[in-house]
Amino acid sequence: MALAYNRHELKIQQIFNDFNDGVLIVDTSYQRRSVWLDRDKVRLIETILMGLIIPEVYFWDAETDPDTGKTITHIVDGQQRIKAIAQFINNEFKLSKDFLIDQEISEKYGNKYFRDLGNDDKILIWTFNLSVVRIKDKNMDEIRNIFYRLNLTDYSLNDQEKRHSNTWGLFADLTKEISELSFWDDFNLFNYGDIKRMKDEEFCSSLILLARKGIINQTNQNPLNDAYSDYATNYPEYNDDKNRILKWIDTFKQFYSQENKSFIRKRTQLYTIFCLMDYLTEEKIEVTSHMISRFNNFVQKYNLFENSSDTEEMSNPEDEAIKKYKLASSEGVNKIRNRKLRYEILKNYVMDLTV
Template identity: 40%
Template sequence: MIINDMIKYENQTIKWIATEFNNGNLYVDDSFQRRYVWLKKHQIRLIETILMGYVIPEIYIWKVGTNPDTGDTKFSIVDGQQRIGAIVSFLNGDFKLNKAYLSEKNADYSGKYFSELTPTEKENIWGYSLSLRKILQDVKREDIVNLFLRLNSTDKSLNPQELRNAEYDGLFIKNAMEIARFDFWQKYRVFSADALRRMGDVEFISSLLIFLRKGIESEITQSGINQMYDMYNDQYDEAEEDKTNVECILNQMDKIVTKDESGEFAKFVRKNTHLYTIFIAIYKILLKYKNMSGEQIKNIIEFYSKYENSYDKISMEYRELFQEGTRAKANRIRRVKILSDVIEGKIKI
């Protein structure tokens, strides 16, 4: 089957796009689409482009069926999520056309919400014609995903994790995304807003799951993560066990933070490289002792409270291991060994 033969070309107004989107007939399939990425400046520039009457790139949508109760046709957005999201958000009054991001600083629409535009400007937006490529329902989902990847492979808009989100729909990534919903991450602001938009949380959590499955010596490079997604795509019997273990370790970290009067430990929990090491060290302690003792909790709190101002041999080595390359296998192993020994009291700082 040649996909190009299964695509119809037509134009639709923004009015049609907004109505179908708000009615749920035009939607984003997040099983392969990335999270909403555009910042306000990108959204504003798009709206300005429309107001200026310039052309914007075409949008791909895929017919997925018909609502049996209303007869409305359902479409999945294959390419154009950012553009449609920006348009609908502006129409809904979610942002104004901030002057700082406009090329025409003194335009009449500068600084205005949609509701504040002139009648003519509103009419121009509603009537603006978008180029659509409608993909017929007969096209298989795997071909749609390949098309999405192909459309996004010619530029740098998608990072490796976003590409994985499009390519894989298996058990491993689903488990990582469920763990990403744990309250811990937001409570301690582990991931920035940009990292969340670009699925940095899912990639980091994937590295934790890789450790639980393959140990500390496993590869956490991009190719290594891809291999794990392949291996555990269709069968992942340990998924619930891994999720429970992650939750248990995060709960232990939470307890340590509450006992740390200095507040220093929480600072390192917010840093992914430190969090990765702390996660593995605590896992090893819990595996060996079932629970962390009061003395062990005291040891890790004391270590991090002195971390930045300690100049003993071990503390300096530990800091250097983070500076020399956090993903290097030998460095990872040595960092975990040091921290584990500190927690167990084998090393006194």
């Protein structure tokens, strides 16, 4: 039986041209996002300039046009390295001295773009060989599995990244569509670490479950795993759920301010706020300045209590309710009981109801 792969070397020049020409591509349907920091990119180029070995990359010839012979090749593993090399050659970042490790390299190449390098150094990069594992005779399901297994390390795929690499379908499509809304960036609701490990997509998946099933117990990954599977091919409510979440977002924008930003950015609180947004939109309740003021007041009091260890009961029922909210935000945050308790307390406070 013939081997299903072969190993060979390709010059950066050929890989760069294929990548720029769109015949060497990244399939984002199963790949994690390219989120390398400039530090990572600079140190990769430093390694190349030092003539050291970098890890091999994995390619898969996915399809060939029978008339032209043009083959589309997927980067199964190594997209971050190839993108970083292409970006440097395209003068999209410089070799910042802050990130270079080798003293000699720092003195010679520090703060230079590709265009600033001498001819010999440019040729060194163009002719540098990357070790390529070319996968043959595999279908897409097998390629997804290969990607998954290539990342079975202690610091590799988390649960959301595993779903992304192993699962596709309508629920996955909606998750991606919601997570790519400019809203999340505009309001800076996810940090670099969240985005790098796809925690933003995981949160958006939870919002879709909120739209579909209301507040549920989510202490493990089973609800999300089941949703990715159950709504992969049969999801007639796709647009209804999408539009529902878009309405929540429009309502949410009225409550956001820089003063309550740190509270809102915590995923536990963000989920609770979206529960409130669901209530307001479903009941067709218009947001008033009084409601916004009550929300801001709630956040201010919560922040005062957040670092407090005082567990004594308080005479003010509203303050006591916020204390209970704090406790429901500190442990078992995804248990249905604590989720519902937080939602009810926040709703009653904002709506000025009995707490």
